[in-house]
Each structure stands twice: as structure tokens, then as C-alpha cells.
Amino acid sequence: MKYRAAVTADSVRVSILVAHVLVEEMFEQVIAEAVPNSECFRVPKMSFARKLEVVRRLDSNGNSPFWTLVQKLNDLRVAAAHRDYESSRTARFGEVESALRSMYPHSIWRDDEELVKLVAASCFDYLKTMKDRFRKPA
Numbered sequence: 538m539k540y541r542a543a544v545t546a547d548s549v550r551v552s553i554l555v556a557h558v559l560v561e562e563m564f565e566q567v568i569a570e571a572v573p574n575s576e577c578f579r580v581p582k583m584s585f586a587r588k589l590e591v592v593r594r595l596d597s598n599g600n601s602p603f604w605t606l607v608q609k610l611n612d613l614r615v616a617a618a619h620r621d622y623e624s625s626r627t628a629r630f631g632e633v634e635s636a637l638r639s640m641y642p643h644s645i646w647r648d649d650e651e652l653v654k655l656v657a658a659s660c661f662d663y664l665k666t667m668k669d670r671f672r673k674p675a
Contacts, residue, residue: 549650550617556657557585557614560607563664564588570671571595585611596667603663606636610656 545551568591569575580588589607593599613629616622630649637644637656646652 549648549653550622552650552653552657553610553613553617556653556660557610559657560610560660560664561585561588563661563668564592567592567595567664567668567671570668592664592667595671601663602636602639603660606633606640606656607660609633609636610660613653 564585565580565588568578568580568588572578572595583591589604589611593604596604609629609632613633616625616629630652633656634652637652637659640659644655646655
């Protein structure tokens with residue numbers, strides 16, 4: 538219970554976990570739009586890494602720096618979900634920052650929590666564009 542309290546009291550750590558969940562949810566939505574009858578693949582049961590692989594293969598620009606950003610967000614999430622977070626936090630945030638700067642060199646943020654929100658928004662925008670590209674006509 539002490540560990541749970543420490544994790545949930547850290548708003549940055551919670552933001553990391555929430556951002557990751559939202560990206561994963563967008564992966565599921567992109568797959569649902571792009572793959573006919575995708576429910577037969579049990580997408581919600583797939584690992585994050587598998588969803589990432591599928592969505593990246595669906596992207597016509599699979600070499601975009603966006604995919605490095607997603608991977609670095611995932612690495613940060615892995616750290617945030619484990620006890621070694623405090624010791625790996627600085628390095629993981631540095632990697633996320635570097636990946637974001639490769640996409641948006643003039644981005645500005647005040648702190649780690651704002652960085653996580655910017656990364657989440659960037660991921661959401663990119664994945665929404667992908668999803669809309671696959672959207673089936675009504």
C-alpha cells in the first residue's frame with residue numbers, strides 16, 4: 538500500500554501511465570479502422586509492442602521519427618510502472634525529450650508533466666490522422 542500511495546502521489550508518474558493508455562487506445566482505434574473484421578484478432582488482448590508493430594506497418598511513413606517518440610514513451614512507461622523509476626527517470630525523460638525535439642525542434646515545456654502532455658497530444662494527433670485516413674465511408 539505504501540508503494541501504491543507513492544506512485545499515485547506522483548502526478549508526473551500518473552500522467553505517464555495515462556498518456557500511454559491513451560496512445561494504446563488510439564492504436565486500437567487505428568487498427569479497427571484499417572483492418573476489416575479486426576475484432577477477430579482480439580486487438581485489446583494484444584501486447585502494446587504488438588499493437589505498435591501493427592500500426593507502424595499500417596503507416597505509409599513507417600520511418601517517421603514519430604515511431605521513435607512512441608517507443609521512448611513506452612520505455613518511460615515501463616520505468617514508471619516499476620520500482621526503478623526514480624533511478625531511471627532522468628535518462629528516460631532525456632530520451633523522450635530528444636525524440637520529441639527531432640519532430641518539433643522548437644517545442645517548449647516547463648517541466649516533465651508538461652512534456653508528457655505534449656508527447657501525448659503529439660501522439661494523439663498523429664494517430665488520429667492515421668485513423669481518419671482509414672476511416673470507412675458512412
